[in-house]
Amino acid sequence: MPNRLELSGITKQFPGVLANDNVSFAVKPGEIHALLGENGAGKSTLVKMIYGIMQPDAGEIRWNGQPATIANPKAARRLGIGMVFQHFSLFEALTVFENIALGMDAKIPSRELEARIREVMQTYGLLLDPHRTVATLSVGERQRIEIVRALLLNPKLLIMDEPTSVLTPQEVEQLFTVLRQLAAEGCSILYISHKLHEIKALCDTATILRGGKLVDTCDPRQETSRSMAEKMIGTGLKDIVKPDGRAFGDPRLVVNRLSTSRTGHFDVPVHNVTFTVRAGEILGIAGVAGNGQNALLDALSGEIKGHDREAITIDGVGIGSMDTTERRRHGLCAVPEERNGHAAVGDFSLSDNSVLTARDRLGMVMMGLINSGAARTYTGKVIADFAVKALGPASTAGSLSGGNLQKYIMGREILQKPSVLVVSQPTWGVDAGAAAAIHQALVDLAAAGSAIVVISQDLDELLALSDTLAVINMGQLSAARPVKAFSVDEIGLLMGGVHGEKEAQHAVPA
Amino acid sequence: MPFRLEKRPEPSRTMLYLTPAAAVLLTMIVGAIIFSAIGYNGLGAVREIFFTPLTNSYKWQDLGVKAAPLIIIGVGLSIAYRANVWNIGAEGQYIVGGLAGTWVALATYSMSGPWILPLMILAGVVGGMLYAAIPAFLKTRLNVNEILTSLMLTYASVQLIYYLIRAPWKDPMGMGFPQTRLFAESARLPTIIPGTIVHLGVPIAIIVALVAWFIMSRSVFGYQMRVVGTAPHAARYGGFSENKTIWLALLVSGGLAGLAGVLEVAGPFQRMVPGFPANYGFTAIIVAFLGRLNPLGVIFAGIVLAITFVGGEVAQTTIGLPNAATGIFQSMMLFFLLAGDLLVRYRIRRTAVQPSRSAA
Structure with missing residues (x-):
């Protein structure tokens, strides 16, 4: 035949x-x-x-x-x-x-x-x-x-x-x-x-x-x-170096009954989300796409501004009603799922893209004017530290491949040394080599004392990366537990919306 | 034969800068053909409209005076358009700016002093801003399309002129003509080159463009306009409020249109007349695009459009071209420019011929 x-x-x-x-x-x-x-x-x-x-x-x-x-x-x-x-x-x-x-x-x-x-x-x-x-x-x-x-x-x-x-x-x-x-x-x-x-x-x-x-x-x-x-x-693969039995510090990010309202026809808002991330801890949030992950990220980053100041606190400071810029000043950086057009502007140079999120934290603005030298230097550092394949800070973000752009974006946020980093789909469509580098950088950031939230649909990634895990389904977040306490089957059932009986009792009547 | 547009992976930078020149050239060629076809001297029309104003040094001062308002308004529009805020009503903001300046001039008619002119200019800018604030308010609060509101407000402002110069502001010595009295000396814009009509507005236009260029390329404000216009979602992520940007874009473009209005009424007109609306606000849309939404480019584009204005008048007297010819040339230029932009960003592909069914 x-x-x-x-x-x-x-x-x-x-x-x-x-x-x-x-x-x-x-x-x-x-x-x-x-x-x-x-x-x-x-x-x-x-x-x-x-x-x-x-x-x-x-x-x-x-x-x-x-x-x-x-x-x-x-x-x-x-x-x-x-x-x-x-x-x-x-x-x-x-x-x-x-x-x-x-x-x-x-x-x-x-x-x-x-x-x-x-x-x-x-x-x-x-x-x-x-x-x-x-x-x-x-x-x-x-x-x-x-x-x-x-x-x-x-x-x-x-x-x-x-x-x-x-x-x-x-x-x-x-x-x-x-x-x-x-x-x-x-x-x-x-x-x-x-x-x-x-x-x-x-x-x-x-x-x-x-x-x-x-x-x-x-x-x-x-x-x-x-x-x-x-x-x-083409080369040997590096494992994530993640020391076992790390001790976590004080709670850094505390989210208490965070809800968003429905903004579009088909989006899923989040409802009464509650979790705590301690210094040095990586919390993974698993879930099938379209279960409120975008709303959760936007509500944490400040793109969706809340009314309840205490719904989100960083190191005890209520930031729930602040906008994106103020939250960054308080140490919260975020990386949304969509790279082009959301986390980065394709038509802009990498240098200009650094201005997008790092301008206040790294003093790139003086009296309303942008210090393009500082932006270039910082971008060069991101490119070097994260092995971004780009001609230089002047290349447009759109000219980078998906994986390289993601490395740049992750590097741009991580090198700002945020106290809290929230990322969605950090290695979506990224090759194995780049994914390993991004994972290692997240682990290192946590080791340095930051609290990290990773929202991902890639269960392997979450199992490898997270210390604690929670599952989001229809805008509701399950209780977070140490990742070792979950079986894959159990996570799968939670992702599909089958909650334990205890959850069902707490379900809010429609 | 079916065609479709296919996005080019990376538009050529060179072509992006060459399109304006190509648009002007195509306008001349097609203009010559059209006017020949309808029985005018087509080549003569192109020569009079595009070249006489340049070769005849006597016309240079006219160019400066016509270009100044076009550049000032065009700079404002180029900033707003960068942010994807489509202020089409610069003509209305220009008129209200002129009216606000007129109000100060009439209120201070019996006074004199160097403070009157700056006060008029301030009033003009504020007037333009306030008039642009209406579309900004409607857009941000009720999500009403700013293209419609700003455009329609233009017609309202024209009626406002007619009302004011027929009743409350009518020249008491004007023998019933619908116009205001001539401004007092202190309310007139001085000429800067003795013996010409070149007034203070001309250097102001250049300064406005240079300052705007610096702000747009170096400041957070300029960054905000660019990022909101290019990637609104990324702008929100970067901490730039869309509503704030809409307000800023409309206030800046409205304020500059108002500035052009007050300079125009205090300079060439020196009184408010029914003929004050001269379509500068609309022509400046072409200026902004021809200048690639770049304040420095707007200077050149303003001069090119001023040439067609001055040349149009020349052609009326020398070869009897109708007044509308200027408008036809100007609109052709915008058309070719936008078409050229499309072709720089997209290519036309003929949809592949279907293979015969027997191939399967």
């Missing part, structure tokens, strides 16, 4: 960067094939060429043994290539059915389409009510819509781009069951991820890219997570 998909000598040149350099590999029918690599290794470019979004400069794509030119995504779908993107393209105000109907290339009578949707859902256990509004669905359920949409076309190759980054452990298991069933039916799967243990559990073959070149094609079951990570980054 010919290979389902075969790439030979694929090369793609962008101005100034060779995104793919002579990449060749093959995917067999029914194979679950992992595509691994750091950010900027060329995974997305490669996948975009397979899905017809871009054309290779050189090389050949063979489909079922025949040379194929994939002019656009529509042509890819006609060949039998389906793709589920990391970021969903769904209209929140429409129903599941309407969203699927909108995405179909061919016009199918709606009764027939609905019957087919129900059939696909039945076959693969992707249970969803087609008439529910997308806004009411969890992220995992939304992903099912995208998968159903792809499966309706009877794909022979399904491309999944970082599919589990937003799922609970239970949802991940469900997804894997579906993918294994598909593979057993002969559908090949190209699975892009950086979660190595998932790849070990799911995939038959792994192709590893580094710097646009193919490094290795291996059997992930024969490898360790560590050996694959080292192939990805």
Whole structure:
């Protein structure tokens, strides 16, 4: 039987960067094939060429043994290539059915389409009510819509781009069951991820890219997570140096019954959030995306200004009604989840981006004028200390890769030596090497006496990093406990909204 | 054939600075073609409008006088537009600034002293600010679009002139003409070059632009305007309030428009007349964009637009071009400029031809 998909000598040149350099590999029918690599290794470019979004400069794509030119995504779908993107393209105000109907290339009578949707859902256990509004669905359920949409076309190759980054452990298991069933039916799967243990559990073959070149094609079951990570980054991986049995100091950040009000149509406010972080402690907040993490970060950073001064205190000083700038002066720095346009301004130089959050704490302003020399010096220090790959303080933030921009942003806040640091998704989409560096920097900051809150959907990250852990679900935060007191199953249930009986009694009537 | 716009990864810096020049050039070419097509001397029109004001040294003082209000208002608008605050009503703020200055001039008619002119200027700036405060209030409190409110307030301000110069402020010796009396000596803007019409407003315009450039590039205020305009979400994270920025942007642009108004009424007009609204406030929108929202660029853009004003008048007398021709040239310039900006940031791609179905 010919290979389902075969790439030979694929090369793609962008101005100034060779995104793919002579990449060749093959995917067999029914194979679950992992595509691994750091950010900027060329995974997305490669996948975009397979899905017809871009054309290779050189090389050949063979489909079922025949040379194929994939002019656009529509042509890819006609060949039998389906793709589920990391970021969903769904209209929140429409129903599941309407969203699927909108995405179909061919016009199918709606009764027939609905019957087919129900059939696909039945076959693969992707249970969803087609008439529910997308806004009411969890992220995992939304992903099912995208998968159903792809499966309706009877794909022979399904491309999944970082599919589990937003799922609970239970949802991940469900997804894997579906993918294994598909593979057993002969559908090949190209699975892009950086979660190595998932790849070990799911995939038959792994192709590893580094710097646009193919490094290795291996059997992930024969490898360790560590050996694959080292192939990805090209050097040995450093462990987080986290001394055991550290003693924590006095409470630094105390949050007492913090609530926000609903600001938009589909956002989730937080309700009566209470926790304490001591000096030297890292508190992890786990949860599936869209459960109030953004509101919590904004309420802590001051972007959402509260009325209750005592709802948030730092070292005993009530900051709950202060704005962002005043809170920074009192020692609270924050890093929101979205890098471009929120934590940094893409069109501005790195130097100007340092002015955004460090201007008051580091004396970059004199009588209303910006001391650009001080901003440049500080930015240079961030670039050097955090090994940010940038030409210098004058490069625009938008010119950096995602991982490098994140290193810069984390460095910008950490080097301000805040007494409290609140970060959301500190290593989202960041490669293993950079993630390790960011984790180490957070641990070091805590060791120096800061209180740190890490909000993340990446459970592995939280388990490795946190001293204590709490779970956020529908805007409510569970009680924080030492991380060792949790089992992964228990966290997964909390993330999915199954609270212990004790919690249920405390639930506020609607 | 279907086309679509595709965002360029990084717009070329050079092209960004070349678009204004290209827009002016295209305006000349297309203008010449259009006016030839409708039976005028097209090349002559371009020559008279764009070159005569430059080659004829007698016209230079006119250029300075026309450019001054355009630059002052254009600088204010360039600051507001940086912050994505779309003050379209600079004309109204210019008028109210002129009226406020007129009020001081009339109230101090029987007095004299060097304090009158500064007081008038202060009144003009405050007047422009107050008039721009209305859209700011409506925007920040009720989220009313500032484009609509500022634009509509312009028409209200024109009616205010008509009312004031027909009734309470009418010149008692004016034989019923709807205008105020000529300002007293102390309320008139002095000329700075003897024997010309070049008044104090011209150097003020240059100083305003230089100061604004320094503030925009070096100060926290300028940073705030830029960051709110570029990335509002990041601005909030950085501790800049959006409402405060809207207020600042409207007050600064309104205050500068008011300044232009009072300099204009105390300089070239020296009294309030029905013809005081001269569309400077609207033309300054083109000036701000042609100057790349950069106060230094606004100086050059102000001169270019002043050339079309002066040249338009020349062309009316020499080759009988209608008055509206100036407006046509000016609007073409804005059109080409905005189109050029779009093409610098996006490229036009023809949607790929669908491969035949047999390929699958």
